[in-house]
Amino acid sequence: MRQRLAMAAALATGLALLVAALLFAAARRT
Amino acid sequence: MPNLRDLTRAGLWIGLYVLLALWPLLLLLAAPAPWGGGFSEELASALGFLALSVLAMQLLLTARFQWLAPPFGTDLVYAFHRWVTGVALAFALVHPVLLFGSALPDALRFLWPWSAPWEVALGVWSTYALLALALTSFLRKRLRLPYELWRRLHGPLAAAAIVIGLWHAVLAGRLLSRPVVRWLWLAWTLGWVGLLLHVRLVKPLWLRRRPWKVVEVRPERNRTVTLALEPDGHAGFRFRSGQFVWLTLGDSPFAAAEHPFSISSSSQAAPRVELSVKAIGDFSRRLQETQVGAAAFLDGPYGSMSIDSFPDVDGYVFIAGGIGVAPCLSMIRTLADRGDRRPHLLVYGTADWERTTFRDELAALQRRLDLKVVHVLEAPPEAWPGERGLVTEALLDRWLPRGGRHGHFVCGPAPMMDAVEAALARLGVPLADLHAERFDLV
Numbered sequence: 001m002r003q004r005l006a007m008a009a010a011l012a013t014g015l016a017l018l019v020a021a022l023l024f025a026a027a028r029r030t
Numbered sequence: 031m032p033n034l035r036d037l038t039r040a041g042l043w044i045g046l047y048v049l050l051a052l053w054p055l056l057l058l059l060a061a062p063a064p065w066g067g068g069f070s071e072e073l074a075s076a077l078g079f080l081a082l083s084v085l086a087m088q089l090l091l092t093a094r095f096q097w098l099a100p101p102f103g104t105d106l107v108y109a110f111h112r113w114v115t116g117v118a119l120a121f122a123l124v125h126p127v128l129l130f131g132s133a134l135p136d137a138l139r140f141l142w143p144w145s146a147p148w149e150v151a152l153g154v155w156s157t158y159a160l161l162a163l164a165l166t167s168f169l170r171k172r173l174r175l176p177y178e179l180w181r182r183l184h185g186p187l188a189a190a191a192i193v194i195g196l197w198h199a200v201l202a203g204r205l206l207s208r209p210v211v212r213w214l215w216l217a218w219t220l221g222w223v224g225l226l227l228h229v230r231l232v233k234p235l236w237l238r239r240r241p242w243k244v245v246e247v248r249p250e251r252n253r254t255v256t257l258a259l260e261p262d263g264h265a266g267f268r269f270r271s272g273q274f275v276w277l278t279l280g281d282s283p284f285a286a287a288e289h290p291f292s293i294s295s296s297s298q299a300a301p302r303v304e305l306s307v308k309a310i311g312d313f314s315r316r317l318q319e320t321q322v323g324a325a326a327f328l329d330g331p332y333g334s335m336s337i338d339s340f341p342d343v344d345g346y347v348f349i350a351g352g353i354g355v356a357p358c359l360s361m362i363r364t365l366a367d368r369g370d371r372r373p374h375l376l377v378y379g380t381a382d383w384e385r386t387t388f389r390d391e392l393a394a395l396q397r398r399l400d401l402k403v404v405h406v407l408e409a410p411p412e413a414w415p416g417e418r419g420l421v422t423e424a425l426l427d428r429w430l431p432r433g434g435r436h437g438h439f440v441c442g443p444a445p446m447m448d449a450v451e452a453a454l455a456r457l458g459v460p461l462a463d464l465h466a467e468r469f470d471l472v
Contacts, residue, residue, distance in 0.1 A: 025070075025072035
C-alpha cells in the first residue's frame with residue numbers, strides 16, 4: 001500500500017514533468 | 031488524519047522537489063536562446079534536461095539530511111528514488127528518438143558510440159551508465175550482485191551518468207549557447223558537485239571525529255546478536271525509539287560496508303545504542319564475530335517511524351515478523367521505561383518457538399507494561415495452544431483492539447509487510463495510523 005504510494009508519486013512526478021516539458025516546448029515555439 | 035504540520039511538511043517537500051527538478055527549464059525560459067527547431071526538437075531538449083535534473087535530484091533524495099526528513103517515512107523516499115529512475119530513463123530514451131525523428135534508423139549506428147560525433151557519443155555513454163545503474167539496482171538479487179559491490183558501483187555509475195550527461199548538454203545543446211545561461215548552468219552543476227562532496231567526503235570526515243565503541247556483544251536466539259555501542263569521547267545523539275542508523279564497523283567511515291539497522295534499545299537509555307542483527311548476508315554474518323572494544327561509526331538517527339511521532343493515541347499495535355521485531359522492541363522498551371499505562375499489542379510472527387528472538391525479554395516486559403503478546407508460529411510444537419501459520423487478516427481481526435485510536439507499526443520481511451498492510455487497510459485502519467519502514471529495497 002505505502003510502496004504503491006511511492007510508485008504513484010513517482011508516476012505523478014513523471015507526468016508533471018512531462019506536462020512541463022510540453023508547455024516549455026510550446027512556449028519556446030511561439 | 032495526519033496533522034497539519036505533517037501535511038505542510040509533505041507539501042513543502044514535494045514542492046521543493048518539483049521546483050528543483052524544473053530549475054533548468056525555468057533557467058532556459060528566463061534567458062531564451064535563439065533556436066530554429068520545431069516542437070519535437072524543443073520537447074526533446076526539455077526531456078533531456080529533465081532526465082538530467084531528475085538524475086541529479088536522486089543524490090539529494092539519499093543525501094540523508096535530517097532537516098529534510100519527510101513526515102511520510104524514509105523508506106518511501108528510497109522507494110520514490112527507485113521508481114523515479116524510470117522517469118529519468120524514459121525521458122533519456124525518448125530524447126534521441128524525438129531528435130532524430132525520421133532519421134532514426136540511420137542514427138541507430140550511434141548506439142556504438144565510437145561511430146558517433148563526440149557530443150552525441152557523450153549522450154550515448156551517459157544513457158548507458160543510466161541503464162547500468164537501473165539494471166544493477168532492479169536486478170541486484172537476480173544478478174547475485176553482493177550488496178557491497180553494488181554500493182561500490184552505484185556511486186561511480188551515478189556520477190558518470192550525471193557528469194557525462196551534463197557535458198553532453200553543454201556541447202550538444204544549443205540552448206546553452208548564451209553566456210548568462212552557461213554561467214547559471216555552471217552554478218547549478220557546481221551545486222550538485224558540492225552535494226556529492228558533502229555526502230562522500232564532508233560527512234564521513236565529520237563521522238570520523240565521532241567514533242563509537244562496542245561495549246557489549248550479546249548472543250540472542252535465532253542467529254541474532256545484539257551489539258551495544260557507546261560514544262567514544264563525544265556526547266552521541268538522542269533518538270526516538272523506532273529510528274535506525276547506518277553502521278560502519280572498523281577504523282574508517284569511508285568504507286563502503288555501511289548498512290542500515292534499526293535501534294533495538296530504549297530511547298531512555300541514550301546515548302547507549304543497541305543494534306540487534308540477524309546473520310542473513312555477508313556483513314551481518316561478520317557482525318556476529320564482533321569483539322567488545324571494536325570501533326564503529328554510526329550515522330543517524332534516521333526514520334520517522336516512532337511512537338513519539340504519534341503520541342496522542344489510545345495505545346499501540348506492533349506487528350512484527352522475524353528480526354523486524356527490533357524497532358518494535360525499542361518502542362516497547364521505551365514505553366516500559368516511561369511507565370506507560372496504556373494497553374498495547376504485539377503480534378509477532380516467527381518460524382518456531384526456539385527461533386523466537388527476544389521471547390524471554392518480551393515476557394519480562396509484559397510484567398512492566400499492559401502489553402499483550404500474540405506469538406504466531408509457522409511451525410509450532412504439537413501442543414501449541416496459540417496462533418499458527420502466517421499473520422493473516424483473519425488473525426489480525428481476532429486480536430486488533432476495538433474502538434479508540436491506535437498507532438499501528440509494521441516491520442518485517444517485504445512479503446509479510448505487503449500482506450499485513452493490505453489486511454490492515456481492509457480492516458479499516460486509516461493509512462495515517464499505519465507506520466512502517468522497510469529497508470529491503472535493492
